Amino acid sequence: xxxxxxxxxxxxxxxxxxxxxxxxxxxxxxxxxxxxxxxxxxxxxxxxxxxxxxxxxxxxxxxxxxxxxxxxxxxxxxxxxxxxxxxxxxxxxxxxxxxxxxxxxxxxxxxxxxxxxxxxxxxxxxxxxxxxxxxxxxxxxxxxxxxxxxxxxxxxxxxxxxxxxxxxxxxxxxxxxxxxxxxxxxxxxxxxxxxxxxxxxxxxxxxxxxxxxxxxxxxxxxxx
Amino acid sequence: xxxxxxxxxxxxxxxxxxxxxxxxxxxxxxxxxxxxxxxxxxxxxxxxxxxxxxxxxxxxxxxxxxxxxxxxxxxxxxxxxxxxxxxxxxxxxxxxxxxxxxxxxxxxxxxxxxxxxxxxxxxxxxxxxxxxxxxxxxxxxxxxxxxxxxxxxxxxxxxxxxxxxxxxxxxxxxxxxxxxxxxxxxxxxxxxxxxxxxxxxxxxxxxxxxxxxxxxxxxxxxxxxxxxxxxxxxxxxxxxxxxxxxxxxxxxxx
Amino acid sequence: xxxxxxxxxxxxxxxxxxxxxxxxxxxxxxxxxxxxxxxxxxxxxxxxxxxxxxxxxxxxxxxxxxxxxxxxxxxxxxxxxxxxxxxxxxxxxxxxxxxxxxxxxxxxxxxxxxxxxxxxxxxxxxxxxxxxxxxxxxxxxxxxxxxxxxxxxxxxxxxxxxxxxxxxxxxxxxxxxxxxxxxxxxxxxxxxxxxxxxxxxxxxxxxxxxxxxxxxxxxxxxxxxxxxxxxxxxxxxxxxxxxxxxxxxxxxxxxxxxxxxxxxxxxxxxxxxxxxxxxxxxxxxxxxxxxxxxxxx
Numbered sequence: 180x181x182x183x184x185x186x187x188x189x190x191x192x193x194x195x196x197x198x199x200x201x202x203x204x205x206x207x208x209x210x211x212x213x214x215x216x217x218x219x220x221x222x223x224x225x226x227x228x229x230x231x232x233x234x235x236x237x238x239x240x241x242x243x244x245x246x247x248x249x250x251x252x253x254x255x256x257x258x259x260x261x262x263x264x265x266x267x268x269x270x271x272x273x274x275x276x277x278x279x280x281x282x283x284x285x286x287x288x289x290x291x292x293x294x295x296x297x298x299x300x301x302x303x304x305x306x307x308x309x310x311x312x313x314x315x316x317x318x319x320x321x322x323x324x325x326x327x328x329x330x331x332x333x334x335x336x337x338x339x340x341x342x343x344x345x346x347x348x349x350x351x352x353x354x355x356x357x358x359x360x361x362x363x364x365x366x367x368x369x370x371x372x373x374x375x376x377x378x379x380x381x382x383x384x385x386x387x388x389x390x391x392x393x394x395x396x397x398x399x400x401x402x403x
Numbered sequence: 404x405x406x407x408x409x410x411x412x413x414x415x416x417x418x419x420x421x422x423x424x425x426x427x428x429x430x431x432x433x434x435x436x437x438x439x440x441x442x443x444x445x446x447x448x449x450x451x452x453x454x455x456x457x458x459x460x461x462x463x464x465x466x467x468x469x470x471x472x473x474x475x476x477x478x479x480x481x482x483x484x485x486x487x488x489x490x491x492x493x494x495x496x497x498x499x500x501x502x503x504x505x506x507x508x509x510x511x512x513x514x515x516x517x518x519x520x521x522x523x524x525x526x527x528x529x530x531x532x533x534x535x536x537x538x539x540x541x542x543x544x545x546x547x548x549x550x551x552x553x554x555x556x557x558x559x560x561x562x563x564x565x566x567x568x569x570x571x572x573x574x575x576x577x578x579x580x581x582x583x584x585x586x587x588x589x590x591x592x593x594x595x596x597x598x599x600x601x602x603x604x605x606x607x608x609x610x611x612x613x614x615x616x617x618x619x620x621x622x623x624x625x626x627x628x629x630x631x632x633x634x635x636x637x638x639x640x641x642x643x644x645x646x647x648x649x650x651x652x653x654x655x656x657x
Numbered sequence: 658x659x660x661x662x663x664x665x666x667x668x669x670x671x672x673x674x675x676x677x678x679x680x681x682x683x684x685x686x687x688x689x690x691x692x693x694x695x696x697x698x699x700x701x702x703x704x705x706x707x708x709x710x711x712x713x714x715x716x717x718x719x720x721x722x723x724x725x726x727x728x729x730x731x732x733x734x735x736x737x738x739x740x741x742x743x744x745x746x747x748x749x750x751x752x753x754x755x756x757x758x759x760x761x762x763x764x765x766x767x768x769x770x771x772x773x774x775x776x777x778x779x780x781x782x783x784x785x786x787x788x789x790x791x792x793x794x795x796x797x798x799x800x801x802x803x804x805x806x807x808x809x810x811x812x813x814x815x816x817x818x819x820x821x822x823x824x825x826x827x828x829x830x831x832x833x834x835x836x837x838x839x840x841x842x843x844x845x846x847x848x849x850x851x852x853x854x855x856x857x858x859x860x861x862x863x864x865x866x867x868x869x870x871x872x873x874x875x876x877x878x879x880x881x882x883x884x885x886x887x888x889x890x891x892x893x894x895x896x897x898x899x900x901x902x903x904x905x906x907x908x909x910x911x912x913x914x915x916x917x918x919x920x921x922x923x924x925x926x927x928x929x930x931x932x933x934x935x936x937x938x939x940x941x942x943x944x945x946x947x948x949x950x951x952x953x954x
């Protein structure tokens with residue numbers, strides 16, 4: 180019993196180095212996803228039909244196919260078209276594009292939650308659609324979207340484990356290495372799972388923190 | 404009251420889906436004139452105001468605002484809207500911005516004022532409505548009456564050619580209505596043209612130069628306040644007023 | 658909020674360790690009587706049949722289980738020609754031929770289970786497979802986890818395979834410094850690389866060699882790979898783009914069949930088959946034929 184505990188404690192530093200890569204992949208992918216979603220959502224919600232349909236197509240495509248398949252396609256398939264990406268970059272791209280689709284849906288439903296009266300009010304002042312989106316709609320939608328966005332971040336932490344398949348040496352892959360060297364599969368994977376659990380739990384806690392910081396004073400009812 | 408017309412509406416027809424709400428309505432507002440519109444719910448009063456700046460798209464008719472043909476497909480409707488001050492029933496302030504920012508934002512992005520200029524104007528109008536101490540508060544920290552006064556200030560800040568007010572006190576508790584009506588009386592004294600939809604009979608009597616009674620998408624009767632309120636000519640007007648009086652009486656008794 | 662998170666973390670650690678402990682007991686536990694018998698057995702192989710009856714109450718007979726099942730399950734990693742590879746959807750190779758003969762000697766059918774090399778020993782330990790035939794070199798580390806038969810060939814051990822155009826610059830261990838070197842996860846070549854190139858070259862571990870790591874070499878993801886000498890030889894013969902740069906490290910004793918720890922009866926039978934193949938010259942013939950098969954395609 181003591182040896183098992185000792186073993187797990189001994190391997191934590193080695194695994195933690197992989198955890199750093201995991202968090203790097205997650206953070207970059209989330210940021211890419213958010214930036215892309217901020218562009219996609221207005222296209223989907225406000226833009227004229229051809230653009231709106233295109234945005235919708237993108238979102239449905241990436242939500243309707245497995246992330247793993249998207250990753251393999253980008254890493255193994257794109258070189259045939261002349262686009263060769265190293266494993267880490269391919270990971271950023273695949274996870275980022277995928278996350279963008281989910282984040283776009285989250286933002287879209289947050290935007291839909293904004294009452295018509297806000298649009299009327301802004302329009303009556305003579306604001307353009309772009310201005311309304313930028314100053315009135317998006318700031319409010321992002322606040323409403325926080326719980327769902329944090330949830331997406333936590334999901335990304337777990338999904339980042341997939342890049343181990345194309346050779347990125349993050350937490351999961353380090354676990355695989357350790358099993359190959361020590362043959363202690365159970366102990367190693369329990370430790371790996373523990374580390375994932377830790378960061379996921381910490382990340383979920385930020386919801387409350389973020390909500391407090393971005394709360395609209397006086398808004399006690401509803402989502403905040 | 405003679406003077407140039409700031410608002411001319413002729414034979415306006417509009418509706419939602421297949422339902423026709425405005426059935427060929429016409430009215431005018433002259434410079435400096437205060438016109439009050441009254442009528443039962445569903446008569447199209449709200450729709451009328453929204454059509455003037457095409458927040459609701461009219462089916463047909465003519466609308467001229469300060470000489471500009473609002474119905475012209477090539478008109479810059481946003482510029483037209485920037486020249487009118489709209490006050491909604493539910494104040495419709497932006498909850499995620501301070502009171503000050505609620506007013507400076509449209510000034511900066513629509514009227515293209517500099518930050519400093521915008522703040523000066525904002526402070527001026529907030530002083531007019533007596534809320535200059537609240538500049539850093541957020542809308543939801545304010546009472547309904549205060550929020551509506553901010554909305555009025557925001558409309559005034561745009562230096563509009565006409566103020567359009569859609570039942571500004573209907574959503575407020577009775578106690579809070581008086582502060583808003585007081586503010587509006589002050590605004591009326593400044594000489595701006597106003598088109599107000601309201602049920603407040605006393606206020607209408609105080610402020611209006613003319614009262615228009617609407618029902619079912621058309622104008623039923625039109626005249627000076629004492630005519631409409633005390634000597635209505637049409638049966639429909641009488642019926643409407645009786646209903647309003649009864650509601651008022653009930654409120655007092657309760 | 659801080660206190661709650663800390664409570665969370667400690668709770669999770671405790672739960673995790675508890676799971677690990679319980680599982681450790683369940684999977685790694687050995688009966689105390691068995692470890693005593695083990696030392697007796699290793700010096701009494703001829704008396705195996707006499708002991709069997711007495712000990713069957715305590716000891717698990719791997720051989721009997723296989724015979725009762727009527728099937729021998731052999732684990733391999735079919736990415737290492739000419740020992741094991743996939744051809745027309747079937748797994749073939751030198752190790753498969755040896756496995757066939759062992760199954761025949763035991764009078765049972767043969768089933769081949771394919772998995773990545775690093776997963777083989779865990780699979781043997783957990784009972785998913787009966788033995789490993791995957792060009793596996795006995796090492797001290799591995800001996801701690803499993804038992805090995807006698808070796809069935811000797812080898813030069815470590816070969817550096819690269820692209821033809823790079824072969825001229827890679828002539829020694831030092832030439833590998835600063836380069837990206839590919840190895841297979843869990844192999845002795847990976848161990849060698851970690852010992853001799855750690856910090857001096859970038860070592861990338863792949864799960865599969867053929868075709869995965871070879872494709873990576875051709876794509877330029879790695880500059881060279883360190884694999885076995887026989888596989889390197891046949892790969893370069895069949896593919897003109899590849900070249901064997903040089904041999905590294907010392908020769909090894911070659912490969913052996915891995916059986917579960919303590920499976921003396923099974924090991925005995927396997928050794929019998931291997932010995933007869935080697936002495937009759939059939940082992941050499943298998944090697945020849947299978948290499949030709951691979952190259953002939």
